[in-house]
Amino acid sequence: MAIIERxxxxxxxxxxxSVGVKPSEALGVFKRPxxxxxxxxxxxxxxxxxxxIMYGVAAFFFFIVGGVEALLIRLQLIAPNGKVLNxxxxxxxxxxxxxTMVFLFVMPMAAAFANYFVPLQIGARDVAFPRINAxxxxxxxxxxxxxNSAWFLGGAADGGWFMYAPNSSTLFSPSHGIDFWxxxxxxxxxxxxxxxxxxxxxxxxMRAPGMKLMRMPIFTWxxxxxxxxxxxxxxxxxxxxxxxxxxxSFDATFFDVASGADPLLWQHLFxxxxxxxxxxxxxxxxxxxxxxxxxxxxKPLFGYPIVAMSGAAIGxxxxxxxxxxxxxxxLGPVSVTVFSxxxxxxxxxxxxxxxxxxxxxxxxxxxFTVPMLFSIALVVQFTIGGLSGVTHAVxxxxxxxxxxxxxxxxxxxxxxxxxxxxxxxxxxxxxxxMFRKQLSEGIGRWNFWLMVVGMNxxxxxxxxxxxxxxxxxxxxxxEARAGEGFFNLGxxxxxxxxxxxxxxxxxxxxxxxxxxxxxxxxxAIAPLDPWDARTLxxxxxxxxxxxxxxxxxxxxxxxxxxxxxxxxxANTHELTQxxxxxxxxxxxxxxxxxxxxxxxxxxxxxxxxxALPIIGYGLIYxxxxxxxxxxxxxxxxxxxxxxxxxxxxxxxxxxxxxDGGGHTKELAPLG
Amino acid sequence: MADSAIAHGHDAGHGAHxxxxxxSNNKMAMWMFLGSECLLFGGLIxxxxxxxxxxxxxxxxxxxxxxxxxxxxSFVLLMSSLTMxxxxxxxxxxxxxxxNLWLTITALLGATFVGGQVYEFTAFYREGLGFxxxxxxxxxxxxxxxxxxxxxxxxxxxxxxVGMISRDRIPGNKAETxxxxxxxxxxxxxxWIVIFTLVYLIPx
Numbered sequence: 044m045a046i047i048e049r050x051x052x053x054x055x056x057x058x059x060x061s062v063g064v065k066p067s068e069a070l071g072v073f074k075r076p077x078x079x080x081x082x083x084x085x086x087x088x089x090x091x092x093x094x095x096i097m098y099g100v101a102a103f104f105f106f107i108v109g110g111v112e113a114l115l116i117r118l119q120l121i122a123p124n125g126k127v128l129n130x131x132x133x134x135x136x137x138x139x140x141x142x143t144m145v146f147l148f149v150m151p152m153a154a155a156f157a158n159y160f161v162p163l164q165i166g167a168r169d170v171a172f173p174r175i176n177a178x179x180x181x182x183x184x185x186x187x188x189x190x191n192s193a194w195f196l197g198g199a200a201d202g203g204w205f206m207y208a209p210n211s212s213t214l215f216s217p218s219h220g221i222d223f224w225x226x227x228x229x230x231x232x233x234x235x236x237x238x239x240x241x242x243x244x245x246x247x248x249m250r251a252p253g254m255k256l257m258r259m260p261i262f263t264w265x266x267x268x269x270x271x272x273x274x275x276x277x278x279x280x281x282x283x284x285x286x287x288x289x290x291x292s293f294d295a296t297f298f299d300v301a302s303g304a305d306p307l308l309w310q311h312l313f314x315x316x317x318x319x320x321x322x323x324x325x326x327x328x329x330x331x332x333x334x335x336x337x338x339x340x341x342k343p344l345f346g347y348p349i350v351a352m353s354g355a356a357i358g359x360x361x362x363x364x365x366x367x368x369x370x371x372x373x374l375g376p377v378s379v380t381v382f383s384x385x386x387x388x389x390x391x392x393x394x395x396x397x398x399x400x401x402x403x404x405x406x407x408x409x410x411f412t413v414p415m416l417f418s419i420a421l422v423v424q425f426t427i428g429g430l431s432g433v434t435h436a437v438x439x440x441x442x443x444x445x446x447x448x449x450x451x452x453x454x455x456x457x458x459x460x461x462x463x464x465x466x467x468x469x470x471x472x473x474x475x476x477m478f479r480k481q482l483s484e485g486i487g488r489w490n491f492w493l494m495v496v497g498m499n500x501x502x503x504x505x506x507x508x509x510x511x512x513x514x515x516x517x518x519x520x521x522e523a524r525a526g527e528g529f530f531n532l533g534x535x536x537x538x539x540x541x542x543x544x545x546x547x548x549x550x551x552x553x554x555x556x557x558x559x560x561x562x563x564x565x566x567a568i569a570p571l572d573p574w575d576a577r578t579l580x581x582x583x584x585x586x587x588x589x590x591x592x593x594x595x596x597x598x599x600x601x602x603x604x605x606x607x608x609x610x611x612x613a614n615t616h617e618l619t620q621x622x623x624x625x626x627x628x629x630x631x632x633x634x635x636x637x638x639x640x641x642x643x644x645x646x647x648x649x650x651x652x653x654a655l656p657i658i659g660y661g662l663i664y665x666x667x668x669x670x671x672x673x674x675x676x677x678x679x680x681x682x683x684x685x686x687x688x689x690x691x692x693x694x695x696x697x698x699x700x701x702d703g704g705g706h707t708k709e710l711a712p713l714g
Numbered sequence: 715m716a717d718s719a720i721a722h723g724h725d726a727g728h729g730a731h732x733x734x735x736x737x738s739n740n741k742m743a744m745w746m747f748l749g750s751e752c753l754l755f756g757g758l759i760x761x762x763x764x765x766x767x768x769x770x771x772x773x774x775x776x777x778x779x780x781x782x783x784x785x786x787x788s789f790v791l792l793m794s795s796l797t798m799x800x801x802x803x804x805x806x807x808x809x810x811x812x813x814n815l816w817l818t819i820t821a822l823l824g825a826t827f828v829g830g831q832v833y834e835f836t837a838f839y840r841e842g843l844g845f846x847x848x849x850x851x852x853x854x855x856x857x858x859x860x861x862x863x864x865x866x867x868x869x870x871x872x873x874x875x876v877g878m879i880s881r882d883r884i885p886g887n888k889a890e891t892x893x894x895x896x897x898x899x900x901x902x903x904x905x906w907i908v909i910f911t912l913v914y915l916i917p918x
Contacts, residue, residue: 171739240746248733248742274750282757286856295845295852297761303768304849312757681874687885 075686076644087644089173090589094180095159096477101184102151106550108191109143112136114547117501121540123522123533133518134201135220139191141204142224145324146231147187149462153327154183154238156469157266159477161242163580164260166251166598168591171244173642174688175237181652182234189656190227193220200224203516205317205368206287208298208309213291219663222291225284226659232277232284233655239273242266251579253598257348260578264351265330268358272319272326275362280316283309292662307372314365322361324458325425326354328465329396332418335472336400338574339415340407343602346399353392353399360389370438371445379438386436390429397426412574413487417468420495424460428453431506446516449509455502467494467553474560475569476585483566486556493549500542504535572624577605582627593635640689647683654679740886744894748901755905758857759912765849766913772847775854778838779914787830788910791865794823795903798896805892813892814876820899821872824865831862854913861909864902871895 076087085093116136119125128136162170170176193199200220202211211221246267250259259267287309289295296302298309337344344350366374366382374382400422409415431453435441444450467490475481511530513520525533560566572581582604583592600606607627609618622630654675661669733739766775801816835855843851875895878884884891 172743236750240743240750243746244739244742247735248737248739250734254734274746275753278750278752278754279757282754282761286761289852289856293845295856296849297765297852302770302849305764308761308764312761315757677870684874685878685883685885 076646078644084644086649087177087646089169089177089642089644089648091158091162091170091173091176092477092587092589092591094176095155095157097180098151098155098158098183101180101187102148102155105143105147105187106152109140109148110547110550112140112143114543116140117540117543119518120520120536122537123520123525125519128518130518131198131201134203134516135194135199137516138201138203138206138220138224139194139199142190142200142228143187144458145204145320146228147183147190149324149458149466150231150235151183151187152466153266153269153324153462154179154235156262156327156331156466156473157238157242157269160473160580161245161263161266162249163583163587163591164263164578165246165249165254166579166592166595167245167249168595168639169642170241171249172237172241172688174645174648174683175241177645178648178652179234179238179241181649182237182655183231185652185656186227186230186234189230189659190223193223193227196223205313206309207313208287208306209300209304211287211291211309212298222288222663223659225288225291226656226662229281229284230655230659232281235273236277239270239277242270243274246270251595251598255598257351258598258601258603259351260330260580261333261344261347261350261354262327262330262578265326265333265354268354269323269326272323272358272361276316276319276323279312283312283316286312288662307369310369310372311365314368315362317368318365319358319361321457322357324462325465326357328421328462328469329354331465331469331472332400332421333396334578335414335418335468336403337602338472338576339410339412339418340404341410341575342403342407343577343605344399345402345405347601350396350399353395356392357389360385360392364389367436367438367441370441383436383438387433390433390436393429397422397429412471413482413484413491414468414472414574416488416491417464417471420491421461421464421468424456424464424495424498428456428458428460431456444509446514447509448505448513448515451515452502452505452509455498455505459498459502464494467491470553472574473580475573476580476587478561479568479585480560480566481569481573482556482560486552486559490549490552490556493545493552497542497544497546497549501539501546502542504539504542508532508535508539570624571628575608577602579603581624582607582631584628590639590641593632595636596631643689645683645686647679647686651676651679651683738887738890740890740894741897744897748897751901751905755857755860755908758853758860759908762853762857762913765853768849769851770848772851773838773841773843775850775913776917778841778843780834780837781914783830784834784910784914787827787834788906790823790830791827791903791906794820794827795900797823798899802889802893802896805889808889810879814879817872817876817879817892821869821876824869824872824899828862828865828869831858857909857913861902861905864905868895868899868902871898 076083078084085097088094115128116133119127119133158170158176162168191199196219198218198220200206200223201216201218202221202224206221206224209215246259246263286295286297290297290299296304298304298306300306333344333350363385364382366378367386370379370382400418404419411419431449435444435450435453471482471487507530509515511526511532513532513536520532520536522533525531569585571585574581579596579598580587582596596603604624604627608620608622608624610621611618654672657672657675658669659672661667661672733742735742769775797816797820801813801820804812804816835858843854845851845855872895875884875892879888
């Protein structure tokens, strides 16, 4: 891609299959890949929207994997003396369930939304570093595959997702599972780190004219906070993972108590990463519902600056609470008091947000669409999870709850009821923007209610189980020791397992909904602005063109799109619609920008990312493979650095508008 | 909208784009990366500080450190920051010849430092401090090793820069590219000041 002379509207359609384009020789080793409509284009694309979809598809795949792992855990516990998994398999299952859900589903799914919508919401044509963006996606995918390949190579990691030392040493976990885990997380960590730098620079540097920080949509705000958390949290886990790798592969003694090591070192390093990580998981969903609630309440977000700043406050205070995960480890009274206080303090900005969401809905004209239902469910379920979280902040109470199912109940309420409901709200809300079709509201309601009921049935009883003392990670329970009456552990375990099946059916309905929406002829093309939305991403075509906006808009208001559609009477404050979405778009497209530079496709991101799992396998199996991988890294880095981000040639004609579907535009040679 | 097309700078190729903050994308990204690196070294330094006294039967830190030797190699590394500044200055004057000269000298000074580290590691190993001897050994070699790898990567970048400048194969703004590598180089030097002080100078 080089220069797009005049976008859309008047350009003749270049029909049929992809038109071969001879890319000019770039300065790199390879010829620049040309635009095409084949599947190969997805391997070399640097378009943030395509990468967003790729992140989404891959993350959803891992969601299924992690979900199956969860179901196996619940099947094991549905009856006394469970025989579904043996103890070793059970250890691997809960370790990989958590690892998959945290690192391979919620984080990359948030990255999917961030990738797709942040440039659109700030009025940019792409992210700041499109090739690094592609590299980040491939690192995540290859890292995830590498991590899961352990299942077929002698067993997966089995030390729990926080992999406490010294339990993670080769003495207690002799298989290669933990080696795959450490290297896999290093690789996905690179994805997070590069993604963080990329999105921070994008948000700070590439806003449309007039898009001040305090005019940015809340989702973009939350993404910004999350990227700063990632930027500073990822290197800490990197250090911890390196130390563990050195211990397991090179006989260092960092966590070997017999040599005088302090096992708390791992706990501190892990949770200094791990607690910001909790906010990394939840804040994007907070951003999503902060977009959705105002739209379906027909009111602006209540206290926009407060919501933005409380998000930032959570980001700051989130660094000072990590040791509340370690109250039972004997930190001493001063540390425990300090971290206990800080943990209670962080509930304040979170509570502020909840109040703001409720006040947004208060007195609004609510319409209970599926995205709205999921958003309201987030507010409710997250509040329950947040309240049980406050009980952990009370150190004496937490000492009682540590390593029981009560903890499991808490973090599933905030992660499933919070983060994942937010992501599902995002699916339903933005689907028509991304794919031009609206997911079925009918199936969506079933999807929603089954997930809500299933979730509460699954995780609600865990409060009871935990307070009765059922330990977390317990592999079997026996009838003899289950207790009697209301507190019979067997009964609540059964309820929880049945709930998890309902939950699975709910998720399955989402997949059915997607298939139905795209296969059924009855589903019409969605209107341009199906929800009467407020923010900039709706002020362009659905799906957006490769260059996002024909004209980069000038921003005069928070909720710019809304203000272009509606005018407020100065005296009565009543809103009257002055333009439809189509008219707003037509007005913008009347004077399209000329000479739009779009970044060019590249082979280097996928090649560089491919070298990393090779290094991982090399470290585990054979140093020769390691050397090959390292050589690949060096060579691809040189190739990359000598390739300009945009092809220097102007050999391309304007793009055909295509058929408006999700395809790449075809490019015709100038001659 | 005449000014709108310029509000979307991307990647190296177009240094001339105006950004929302005025700082170029590449430079902001490098600052962010270095901010992240602070936490990486923070974690490694904390680990060392926790473990420096735990020597088992191996040698103590003050038994094996050769302060005068390491002071000299530290001085060499710090001087390389000066030559790096001269390289950036030459690049901003579009003086390719002097840019390359100073970049090469910087790389040589860096290589001298790494050479000194290799010598030092060998000497320590002979005196009985292996990577697995004690927690002190593990954490010392990990911390200084990570720093050494950073210097080595810096040297590779400097030499690559020299090669690319002389063949005129740098995409984008040449002076800024030199400056970015300079930022990285100074960061690695500053980290060494911290490490040298905490590891070598403050007695256990």
